[in-house]
Amino acid sequence: MSAAGETGLSRRGVLAGAGALVLSFSMDCAQAQPQEGQNARQEPRPAPQLPGSLKSSPRLDAWIRVGADSSVTLFTGKAELGQGIRTALLQVAAEELEVELAAIRLVTADTGATPNEGYTAGSHSMQDSGTAIRHAAAQVREILIARAAGRLGVPGEGLRAEGGAVVSPDGRRASFGELVADGLLAVRAAPESRLKDPARFRVMNQPVQRVDIPAKVTGGAAYVQDMRLPGMVHARVVRPSGPGARLEALDSGAVERMPGVLKVIRDGDFLAVVAEREFQCIQAMRALSAAARWRAGPALPKQAEIFGTLRGLPSEDTAILDKRTPQAAQRRLEASYTRQYQSHGSIGPSCAVAQVRDGVVTVWTHTQGVYPDRDAIAEMLRLPKERVRCIHTEGSGCYGHNGADDAAADAALIATAFPDRPVRLQWMREQENAWEPLGPAMVTQARAGLDASGAIVDWDYEVWSNTHSTRPGTAGSLLAARLVAEPFPEPAPKPLPQPEGGGDRNAIPLYTFPSARVMHHFLPRMPLRVSAMRALGAYMNVFTIESFMDELAAEAGADPVEFRLRHMQDPRARDVIARAAQAFGWKAGERPPRGRGHGFGFARYKNLAAYCAVATELEVARETGRARMLRAVAAVDSGQVVNPDGLRNQVEGAIMQSMSWTLYESVSFDEAGVTSVDWSTYPMLRFNGVPLSVEVHVIDRPGLPFLGSGECGQGPTAAAIGNAMAQATGKRLRDLPLTRERIKAAVGV
Structure with missing residues (x-):
């Protein structure tokens, strides 16, 4: 029909x-048979x-x-x-x-x-x-x-x-x-x-107060962490001593006799405790951890050598862009950039509530994919999918694959061993930081040639990275499923295909060059557990491309904004670049006061979603190495606008998060595992580092398709900060994060 x-x-x-x-x-x-006048070879029109x-x-x-x-x-x-x-x-x-x-x-x-x-x-x-x-x-x-x-x-x-x-x-x-x-x-x-x-329109393209905000700012029940169901009990897991560790011995008798303890659960290397009250459960978890003896797993590589390790691993090499034609270049530049592992840094540790009743497992979870998580949990429990239900409930913090899916699996496994009553399972802070999948470390390398006029005539780019998604879909993606007595194998890491990509997301520049090649070196072996973090590889690739564009502009003696426009044909991209520069008050050749720098960054997220350009003013204290972004001005084009306040909120949040990543955040680890397990060892943006002003200018495109905007600002902001820092210090820093220690080392203080 x-x-x-x-x-x-x-x-x-x-x-x-x-x-x-x-x-x-x-x-x-x-x-x-074809009808009269119809070409016999003509294919039927697709619906x-x-x-x-x-x-x-x-x-x-x-x-x-x-x-x-x-x-x-x-x-x-x-x-x-x-x-x-x-x-x-x-x-x-x-x-x-x-x-x-x-x-x-x-x-x-x-x-x-x-x-x-x-x-x-x-x-x-x-x-x-x-x-x-x-x-x-x-x-x-x-x-x-x-x-x-x-x-x-x-x-x-x-x-x-x-x-x-x-x-x-x-x-x-x-x-x-x-x-x-x-x-x-x-x-x-x-x-x-x-x-x-x-x-x-009377509702769309109008500022509307977000319906999810009131409970969050008044201390109401906003998150899965706030859920309290009748008859609910509390659970905690005991993680292994490090990645790959195996449980050799356990004497849980004393823990089972502790006040409020209802059950100690062991399934292979999976350990958990259930108690009536939350603090009773925490005390029992700590006692159970002390009672467990583990055999260490394989040693992790040395952190100081991680980028050499990554470049030395076997890789699957794919040219995602290969339009090379011989070009005469008068000057050539080359630079390498690196990004350390980074944590999601969720304010609330991962949490889930699960209940088994009448043979059905119901899980309230802050996963970003209820259906894939349902499938993985059903496989882990060896149940038909229709007997597992996953209901999304907001979690405190995320944007990416943190511990939410693992916590859901933990809760489901525990609830199966302790049926009927709802089970609330929450990770501890040190568990969240040590065991969640991390944003992958990355290495990039850019080469380019300029002709006599200062135009880019040749572009060659390479990126080395692990996969950027190990999200569930199969049981082996879940920590609990790998620890049970009959463990599920971890799925083989895979690259995410273009045009969206994973580690190579936004590795293809939107600029027009006569000759260009982009090579993705996908690394199947993963020294640390990694997965999706907001913007995936786009954050690092845009930082690299836009930093290198500034370096090329300086070599060509051109203003960075004018240099970008010279190589950009997309009219919507040009509009965004021009709007951000105009709103910032960008003037070619203008230099800010000593110790300050202006920087610019641009990208179209995934080259198919929202356009975003960011200009920043940065202040650097040379004596201490402390850098602070004083102001940021962004322009965004996400097609037809639905809620302009909501769109500005997203880009503002992207700017703040990217600033934190770019100036502060880096996971530390030793041969036994992650060591940055609290807020003192995993630094991030504090309130005293917040910019004095952040402006977001929205370019509305009535009637055009919606373009995703939630991750469009990460890369441009990082690049704008790096470019401003180069102007403020006179030194180009290429290794993320741009910490005060690196700044001091660069300026020689």
Whole structure:
């Protein structure tokens, strides 16, 4: 049966036909012989693709349901991680349905209720879920209008949706609840929708206060860490002494007799304790840890030699861009850059609540992928998938693959051994820092040639990195599943494919060069456990590319902003670069006061999401090496804007996080494991280092597709800081983080 859009019919027209059932069939693909005048070799036209995540969940009632009381429930497979997605998706649905924002109930990522949208990652929420919801809401609106036309006996063109009802020109109203009937929305979405003209928006492109903020700033129950269910007990795990360690002996008798202890659980090398009260559980965990004897695993490499180690590991080499043509260059430059391992630094240690009842395992978790986590947990427990339910509940901190999925697996395994009562499992701070997957260490190398005019005529770039995603999907991705008596093997690390990429994300510059090559050296062996951290390889690759662009501009005697524009053809990129420079007050040749520097950075995230440019002013105290970003000015183009305040919030957050990564954050480790296990050994941005001002200027593109913006600012900010530091100190620092020790060593103080 062909879609309505291919036959000239519309749902409105069909439904206005007072109950008539119209079927249309396409025989294009069923013909044994070509028809007269048809090319025998002509391929049948592919059906139009559904927009966004409608491709994988095409039924309208998977996204929107209207109750008999006119209530509207909205469903998304994406999770609120602090990026404001709940508010933005509500705005999209309210706009197209013509209902008030407060009248919509939103259900987020739940394997028992919502579409499967995989991971909430890669700045895909608005591109995928937002697009699906906008089209679904528009089509639901038109279906209801068509039903009202038949009910009221008037042409559909004269009707409008308003406040949860369809209104006729003479004022008659039919509520959504009156119009909806069983199965009305249980239909497949059409490829095209009658979307509202942006000029008529009243909810989208308007600043709306985020619905997730009040509880977070008033001490309310906002996170999974705050969950308290009736009859709930507490659990803690005991981790091995280091990566690869094995449990040799355990005497748990004394722990089992401690006050409040309900159960000590051992399954192979997996150790946990359950107690009535949380502090009782913590005390028992510490006693159980002292009672365990471990055999150490393989030694980790020396941290001081880690970049040589990485470059010496076997690699799978892929030229992700190879457009080399011989070019005459008068001057050539080459530079190498490095990035240390970094932690997610989640403020709240990972946590989950699990309960086993009537043979069903329910897990409340702050995972970024409820369906992949559900699949991995079901495999670990050797249960059918339908007997495991994962419900997303916000966690305190993340943006990437931290310990959330592992905590969910821990809780599920413990709850299986202690059924009926809810089990709350939380990691300790030292466990979070030592055992979560880290942001990978990276090495990059850039070479380029300039012609007589100072233009780049040859570009050669290389990046060495492990995988940037070991997220669940199979049980072996979970710590608990690797420790049980019948362990699951760790999946082989794989690179993430282009065009989005992993370690090679944003390694292909958006600039236009006559000759260019980009080589990805994927390293399957991983000295430390790593996975996705916000922006993945884009953070390091943009830092490198944009730092090297400044070095090339200096060699060419050109202003850094003008130099970028000279090599940029994309008009939206040029607009963003120009807007950030103008708003910052950038002036070619202007030098700030001694000890200060101005820097610039630009990227289009993944070369297919939002455009972002950042200009910064940095102050460096040469005597102490302390660097502080005084101000940052950014410009962003993310297509059609939904919530301008939310978009600014995301870019502001990206700037702050990137500043922390770039100036402070680095994991330390020795041969036994990670040693930066608390806030004194893992430094990050403090309040006294916050910039005096951060400005974000939004370029709206009415009617254009949503472009993911949650990770667009990390790379440009890092590069802007590095370039400002080079101007402030007269020295180019290429090794992240740009700590005060490195600054002092560079300036010779």
